[in-house]
Amino acid sequence: MPLPAPATLALALLMALINPHLAEASQPQPVVPAYQIAALEDWLDLNSPWPRKQARPQIRLVSQDQANALTGRAGRFGVTPRAFYDPAKSVIALISPFDPHDPYDLSVVLHELVHHRQHGAAHWYCAGAQEKSAYELQSQWLAERGLPDRINWMAVILEAGCTPRDIHPD
Structure with missing residues (x-):
């Protein structure tokens, strides 16, 4: 038989007093801790030509299948994306x-934060035109940590070129 409401409340308060971390554990944890986002934003303030936006984007974790459904496509040029930015929802x-x-993985967050800053800050001939500068900043951030970038630069250049796809000669 369930406890009456006042007894349930009293039990919850008692448990919180005994172990205050129980209440914290029930709160969903952010995908990326706020201090890491702040550090990435601070780095971009020093290294990016685009200003920080007042509102931070929401950050969500999705499966590859969910990402394909949300973007309407899988990776291009044999590259599987690690993240994407939805400017309409700021996600x-x-x-x-x-x-x-x-x-x-944090460098991927930095890359997407660049896109968040880029949105509305300049004219882009196509969405892919934003990629080269975002990858350059990501590469610089990794290099400062002594890490190789593992970026497929040929795919980046092709994406950033805004050329039509699937061109065949007559």
């Missing part, structure tokens, strides 16, 4: 698995 979707302690 960064990180594709699982994601480890906030892995510098490569």
Whole structure:
């Protein structure tokens, strides 16, 4: 038989007093801790030509299948995306698995924060035109940590070129 409401409340308060971390554990944890986002934004303030936006984007973790459904496409040029930015909703979707302690995964967050800053700050001939500068900043951030970038620069250049796809000669 369930306890009456006042007894349930009293039990919850008693448990919180005994172990205050129980209440914290029930709160969902952010995908990327706020201090890491702040550090990435601070780095971009010093290294990016685009200003920080007042509102931070929402950051969500999604599966590869969810990402394909949301973007309407899988990776291009044999590259599987690790994240994407939805400017209409101001949402960064990180594709699982994601480890906030892995510098490569954090560099993906930095890359998407660049897109957040780029949105509305300049004219782009196509969405892909934003990629080269975002990858250059990501590469610089990794290099400052002594890490190679592992970026497929040929795919980046092709994406940033805004050329039509699937061109065949007559």
